[in-house]
Amino acid sequence: MLHLHHLKNSRSFRILWLLEELEVDYKLTCYERNKAYLAPESLKKIHPLCHAPVLEVDNRAIVESGFIIEYLLKHYDTEKQFKPADDNEAAWEAYTFWLHFAEASVMPLLVMRLVFTKVVAKSPMLIRPISRAIRRQVENSVIKGNLTKMLTMMEQQLQDNHWFAGEAFSAADIQMYVPVVAANAGKGLDKVKYANLLNWLNRCQERAAFKRAEAKGGSLHF
Amino acid sequence: MLHLHHLKNSRSFRILWLLEELEVDYKLTCYERNKAYLAPESLKKIHPLCHAPVLEVDNRAIVESGFIIEYLLKHYDTEKQFKPADDNEAAWEAYTFWLHFAEASVMPLLVMRLVFTKVVAKSPMLIRPISRAIRRQVENSVIKGNLTKMLTMMEQQLQDNHWFAGEAFSAADIQMYVPVVAANAGKGLDKVKYANLLNWLNRCQERAAFKRAEAKGGSLHF
Numbered sequence: 080m081l082h083l084h085h086l087k088n089s090r091s092f093r094i095l096w097l098l099e100e101l102e103v104d105y106k107l108t109c110y111e112r113n114k115a116y117l118a119p120e121s122l123k124k125i126h127p128l129c130h131a132p133v134l135e136v137d138n139r140a141i142v143e144s145g146f147i148i149e150y151l152l153k154h155y156d157t158e159k160q161f162k163p164a165d166d167n168e169a170a171w172e173a174y175t176f177w178l179h180f181a182e183a184s185v186m187p188l189l190v191m192r193l194v195f196t197k198v199v200a201k202s203p204m205l206i207r208p209i210s211r212a213i214r215r216q217v218e219n220s221v222i223k224g225n226l227t228k229m230l231t232m233m234e235q236q237l238q239d240n241h242w243f244a245g246e247a248f249s250a251a252d253i254q255m256y257v258p259v260v261a262a263n264a265g266k267g268l269d270k271v272k273y274a275n276l277l278n279w280l281n282r283c284q285e286r287a288a289f290k291r292a293e294a295k296g297g298s299l300h301f
Numbered sequence: 302m303l304h305l306h307h308l309k310n311s312r313s314f315r316i317l318w319l320l321e322e323l324e325v326d327y328k329l330t331c332y333e334r335n336k337a338y339l340a341p342e343s344l345k346k347i348h349p350l351c352h353a354p355v356l357e358v359d360n361r362a363i364v365e366s367g368f369i370i371e372y373l374l375k376h377y378d379t380e381k382q383f384k385p386a387d388d389n390e391a392a393w394e395a396y397t398f399w400l401h402f403a404e405a406s407v408m409p410l411l412v413m414r415l416v417f418t419k420v421v422a423k424s425p426m427l428i429r430p431i432s433r434a435i436r437r438q439v440e441n442s443v444i445k446g447n448l449t450k451m452l453t454m455m456e457q458q459l460q461d462n463h464w465f466a467g468e469a470f471s472a473a474d475i476q477m478y479v480p481v482v483a484a485n486a487g488k489g490l491d492k493v494k495y496a497n498l499l500n501w502l503n504r505c506q507e508r509a510a511f512k513r514a515e516a517k518g519g520s521l522h523f
Contacts, residue, residue, distance in 0.1 A: 172368075
């Protein structure tokens with residue numbers, strides 16, 4: 080039996096969405112973020128990391144989005160609908176690249192941006208101008224330039240392909256959904272420069288499984 | 302023809318090491334970090350992200366450590382020496398988990414720690430106490446607790462297993478090498494609490510392929 084522990088408005092939305100795409104039976108428990116915007120302590124009982132997603136598989140708790148996706152596809156995607164076959168080289172490469180890139184390259188920058196935003200918000204009024212200046216320095220030297228280059232790579236991929244792994248929707252799209260939504264937060268991505276990326280977001284949101292996931296676990300809005 | 306663009310003292314050491322384990326022919330170009338501790342601009346000609354590693358495969362540049370590892374294993378690990386077979390479920394799960402966990406969960410915390418260290422070092426003397434206080438706040442609220450939980454998971458895995466994927470060395474060990482070296486930087490990990498992890502580091506460093514990689518691309522010392 081599969082049991083997903085889902086933190087609302089977090090990366091774990093992806094696993095909920097994938098479970099809906101797979102049309103498998105699963106139990107769902109939803110958690111709300113605490114005041115520090117983190118997973119609540121109750122998740123610690125499920126896995127010591129106290130992060131979401133946690134997927135219980137026959138009472139064994141597994142974590143790490145990329146691994147959970149690969150695990151679910153190996154055991155439940157019997158018709159190979161959501162991962163390109165090994166002999167479809169170009170699609171296999173794209174799938175594997177974006178699956179890793181989402182969490183290893185894009186998300187760390189976006190999380191760092193979030194941490195600096197929280198640092199500024201928590202700073203006492205007197206030192207806030209200094210913490211703002213530090214945030215600006217890191218944003219300009221580490222985050223903005225790298226993120227722009229990554230977004231350009233994403234936009235190019237979707238200019239040439241309907242989905243991240245090529246012509247077919249795959250779990251790489253599910254994995255990429257969170258960083259793209261996070262990068263589109265606040266003022267939002269430029270509608271002309273990232274037209275293909277924003278159209279892809281719409282295509283994701285139109286899927287029946289996506290809508291069922293949203294209805295059960297809430298939408299993502301950073 | 303494979304051509305590795307290796308930034309000395311960086312994550313790209315792993316790909317160099319894997320190429321040596323695979324005993325394939327490849328060309329190697331080494332780069333030094335610039336004064337800002339980043340990859341030099343000359344890497345931008347190879348790939349727009351200007352990050353290392355970059356592997357050129359027949360003049361096509363591929364990036365992202367986890368993807369490069371999977372690509373090399375698919376095409377060059379013909380005897381399946383460095384990745385557990387699909388039907389070896391426990392080892393396959395461990396391999397896949399640690400391959401993702403290294404870059405998606407551990408490294409982002411260590412990179413954030415590095416960024417805050419640089420922020421403090423670059424701060425003008427007058428505001429340095431404030432940037433130190435901010436670093437301390439993030440270290441205590443975001444980095445230290447999470448990293449300790451992750452190191453505990455690693456230590457437990459190596460208490461029960463010789464290598465990260467079980468009894469056989471695999472590319473998951475190569476992928477995990479960088480975050481463990483980075484976590485061991487500075488004062489170093491507690492020699493009693495992390496005895497198995499530190500013994501595993503030694504076992505990695507004793508491998509012939511590791512020594513050849515070090516001789517060609519320099520050692521890792523954060």
